[in-house]
Amino acid sequence: MKRDLKKIISEMTLEEKAGLCSGKDFWNTKEIERLGVPSLMMSDGPHGLRKQESEADHLGLNESVEAVCFPAGCATASSFDVELMAKMGETLGKECQAENIGILLGPAVNIKRSPLCGRNFEYLSEDPYLTGKMAAAYIRGVQKCGVGTSIKHFAANSQEYRRMSSSSELSERTLREIYLPAFEEAVKEAQPKTVMCSYNKINGVFAAENKKLLTEILREEWGFEGAVVTDWGAVNDRVKGIKAGLDLEMPGSDGYHDRKIVRAVKEGILDEKLVDQAVERNLKVVFDYIDHRNPDAVFDRGRDHKKAVDIESECAVLLENNGILPICVDKKILYVGEFAERPRYQGGGSSHIHSSCVASALEMAKKKQRNVSYVKGFSAYRDEKELYEMKKAIEAAKQADVVVVFAGLPDIMESEGYDRTTMSMPECQNELIEEILKVQPNTVVVLHNGSPVETPWAEKTAAVLEMYLGGQGVGEACDRILYGEVNPSGRLAETFPLRLEDSPCYLYYPGDGKKAVYGEEIFVGYRYYDTKKIPVRWAFGHGKSYTTFEYSNLKLDRRKMQDGERMIVTADITNIGERDGKEVVQLYISDKNKTPLRPEKELKGFQKIQLKAGETKTVSFEIVEKDLSYYEEMIHDWYAPSGIYQIRIGHASDEILLEEEFEFVGKQMLPMRVDGTTTVGDLLKDPRTAEAAYKLFGNVMAQNEETAENSEGEADAEMLKAILEGAPLKSLVSLGAMTGEEQEQVIAMLNRAMGSEQREEK
Numbered sequence: 091m092k093r094d095l096k097k098i099i100s101e102m103t104l105e106e107k108a109g110l111c112s113g114k115d116f117w118n119t120k121e122i123e124r125l126g127v128p129s130l131m132m133s134d135g136p137h138g139l140r141k142q143e144s145e146a147d148h149l150g151l152n153e154s155v156e157a158v159c160f161p162a163g164c165a166t167a168s169s170f171d172v173e174l175m176a177k178m179g180e181t182l183g184k185e186c187q188a189e190n191i192g193i194l195l196g197p198a199v200n201i202k203r204s205p206l207c208g209r210n211f212e213y214l215s216e217d218p219y220l221t222g223k224m225a226a227a228y229i230r231g232v233q234k235c236g237v238g239t240s241i242k243h244f245a246a247n248s249q250e251y252r253r254m255s256s257s258s259e260l261s262e263r264t265l266r267e268i269y270l271p272a273f274e275e276a277v278k279e280a281q282p283k284t285v286m287c288s289y290n291k292i293n294g295v296f297a298a299e300n301k302k303l304l305t306e307i308l309r310e311e312w313g314f315e316g317a318v319v320t321d322w323g324a325v326n327d328r329v330k331g332i333k334a335g336l337d338l339e340m341p342g343s344d345g346y347h348d349r350k351i352v353r354a355v356k357e358g359i360l361d362e363k364l365v366d367q368a369v370e371r372n373l374k375v376v377f378d379y380i381d382h383r384n385p386d387a388v389f390d391r392g393r394d395h396k397k398a399v400d401i402e403s404e405c406a407v408l409l410e411n412n413g414i415l416p417i418c419v420d421k422k423i424l425y426v427g428e429f430a431e432r433p434r435y436q437g438g439g440s441s442h443i444h445s446s447c448v449a450s451a452l453e454m455a456k457k458k459q460r461n462v463s464y465v466k467g468f469s470a471y472r473d474e475k476e477l478y479e480m481k482k483a484i485e486a487a488k489q490a491d492v493v494v495v496f497a498g499l500p501d502i503m504e505s506e507g508y509d510r511t512t513m514s515m516p517e518c519q520n521e522l523i524e525e526i527l528k529v530q531p532n533t534v535v536v537l538h539n540g541s542p543v544e545t546p547w548a549e550k551t552a553a554v555l556e557m558y559l560g561g562q563g564v565g566e567a568c569d570r571i572l573y574g575e576v577n578p579s580g581r582l583a584e585t586f587p588l589r590l591e592d593s594p595c596y597l598y599y600p601g602d603g604k605k606a607v608y609g610e611e612i613f614v615g616y617r618y619y620d621t622k623k624i625p626v627r628w629a630f631g632h633g634k635s636y637t638t639f640e641y642s643n644l645k646l647d648r649r650k651m652q653d654g655e656r657m658i659v660t661a662d663i664t665n666i667g668e669r670d671g672k673e674v675v676q677l678y679i680s681d682k683n684k685t686p687l688r689p690e691k692e693l694k695g696f697q698k699i700q701l702k703a704g705e706t707k708t709v710s711f712e713i714v715e716k717d718l719s720y721y722e723e724m725i726h727d728w729y730a731p732s733g734i735y736q737i738r739i740g741h742a743s744d745e746i747l748l749e750e751e752f753e754f755v756g757k758q759m760l761p762m763r764v765d766g767t768t769t770v771g772d773l774l775k776d777p778r779t780a781e782a783a784y785k786l787f788g789n790v791m792a793q794n795e796e797t798a799e800n801s802e803g804e805a806d807a808e809m810l811k812a813i814l815e816g817a818p819l820k821s822l823v824s825l826g827a828m829t830g831e832e833q834e835q836v837i838a839m840l841n842r843a844m845g846s847e848q849r850e851e852k
């Protein structure tokens with residue numbers, strides 16, 4: 091329905107307008123009956139509905155309506171399946187319609203900088219490309235149903251420790267390359283109705299009043315058309331917030347901040363037009379939903395539970411398998427660990443869902459009449475050795491053919507609000523696993539956790555299956571995979587380091603409470619481990635299948651790519667095993683030009699494909715200049731140096747199976763200002779000055795070679811060459827290679843050459 095929002099706003103008092111810049115209560119926006127402005131309800135998010143009808147809170151403490159808990163972000167990202175994510179979004183969108191929720195608060199896309207972040211379970215990945223694609227798919231799915239989303243938390247809020255006040259200190263390049271791209275992709279591809287700004291400061295400025303982020307980058311650069319909403323209670327200075335582009339404060343401050351807005355307008359400190367603009371954006375979000383309201387939508391919890399099981403079946407990651415999985419049904423099987431009975435399937439805090447039904451793996455085994463017995467062995471809730479239980483488990487393990495230990499992190503060890511202090515599993519679990527392995531080599535470990543754990547026993551186990559926090563369908567999905575009804579196809583969306591100390595930000599995380607210094611910069615996750623060649627337990631992208639895939643026939647449609655061109659890359663993937671299965675084909679790009687501080691490789695494409703036993707499919711990727719680029723602070727933009735790049739296709743970041751090089755020829759060159767500190771080497775290397783530099787220094791170089799020939803030979807020649815190349819123009823004067831006056835003339839001449847080149851480029 092077409093509405094004149096400006097006209098509606100013109101009929102509002104200043105107080106009413108300011109009022110519309112904050113919520114009515116915990117979950118609802120304000121209505122203005124006389125103008126026909128309705129209220130809209132929001133709800134967390136992201137992996138199910140936490141609709142609170144009575145007492146509200148943002149920490150998942152009070153009751154919410156019964157809903158379906160889908161796998162958390164850690165799991166859904168591991169599906170590497172954008173269509174699956176979109177379908178989950180659509181299911182959630184329909185549920186929202188049935189519950190009359192106008193905005194679902196998700197997806198949560200903060201990059202996993204450290205394995206310790208308490209909220210990693212809700213976030214998607216350590217990789218910005220994967221995160222962006224999955225987030226956009228989720229938004230597409232939900233918004234297809236006429237329900238808005240709120241991508242969160244914008245930005246650089248990758249820890250729980252002092253998440254509400256500390257300042258994330260990071261370089262422009264780090265922000266642009268690692269922490270913003272997922273938001274950018276989501277905004278450009280899927281236009282979320284709202285973006286939720288984070289609590290923290292970014293380089294000293296609160297996200298809630300950060301004009302650079304909320305207006306210049308989000309709207310002016312990326313073209314965001316929706317409203318910016320705060321994380322719950324993130325406002326610092328409301329007037330600054332309005333000026334920065336913050337439209338809606340949630341849940342509100344009992345009118346306190348609204349009154350500040352009114353006062354600031356009256357005192358001439360705040361332009362009323364900015365208030366009008368915020369109100370208009372908020373109204374647009376409200377009416378967009380109202381216009382797409384579907385009162386006939388039904389929340390079919392039974393049907394959606396089945397979807398939750400199906401989705402989790404695509405997310406679980408088979409980390410190790412010596413062939414024991416799938417388990418032969420005629421084996422005598424023992425389940426150990428209370429998680430078998432009470433799976434941990436979601437995290438604590440604002441995303442906590444009141445689940446409609448949860449079936450455990452044990453329940454499923456009984457239902458399917460599998461030959462399974464069970465010993466608790468350890469508690470799913472605390473790290474406490476129960477000696478009697480342990481002994482019983484070890485004795486039973488001796489009698490079994492196969493043991494499946496259901497292990498994981500108890501709730502208390504991982505939640506919103508605080509970070510983990512260790513990457514270890516509970517000691518009681520590690521100990522029992524080790525003891526069982528001594529008597530039973532056919533031991534499988536199933537994990538229920540939201541982020542990487544240290545697994546010192548991994549190499550001794552027969553198999554390890556990562557179920558993550560897999561939602562209420564986790565037990566059923568686990569049963570399907572253990573017994574081969576489903577061939578596992580999840581891949582890790584994050585690296586499992588061997589030890590916490592190996593993780594990239596170990597020295598910096600979580601900071602002193604005032605500042606969180608992102609000192610590892612762009613070297614997050616595999617970008618760090620691969621570049622530093624640090625061995626890890628399981629690499630980014632890793633995941634096994636019950637079948638085997640063969641890669642062949644990598645083709646690049648060109649060997650030379652000019653800027654503005656698109657390169658098509660194809661490869662053939664064959665399922666050479668005996669089972670149907672799904673493969674996640676991953677494409678990485680490496681810069682082979684010795685460009686300083688570039689990761690060894692970066693993910694630039696992935697596709698999940700289904701292959702019948704024996705079947706071959708050709709996958710195709712499109713590569714453009716941006717895929718080769720890094721963020722160059724000198725020009726405040728993306729930049730791809732001309733030179734050689736490598737396309738690398740494989741099964742995981744540590745399992746590259748096909749590689750080809752090509753040349754990129756770009757027109758853009760970085761600006762260079764020649765002065766006394768510019769080195770001869772820089773001038774010789776740069777095509778804009780190379781010719782002139784050879785004319786100037788060719789003689790000296792020839793002399794050097796002569797000297798070298800007459801003396802000790804090669805080593806001297808190398809030394810003299812290196813010294814000359816490293817010599818700044820100013821030192822050539824004292825070395826007697828040119829006079830001071832000549833130096834000045836040379837600098838002026840080179841800058842003229844540089845300037846004319848740059849003009850031509852424009």
Ligand code: BGC
Binds near residue numbers: 147
């Ligand atoms: C969380 C948000 C959540 C909001 C509302 C905050 O504490 O950080 O992710 O959407 O509460 O529950």
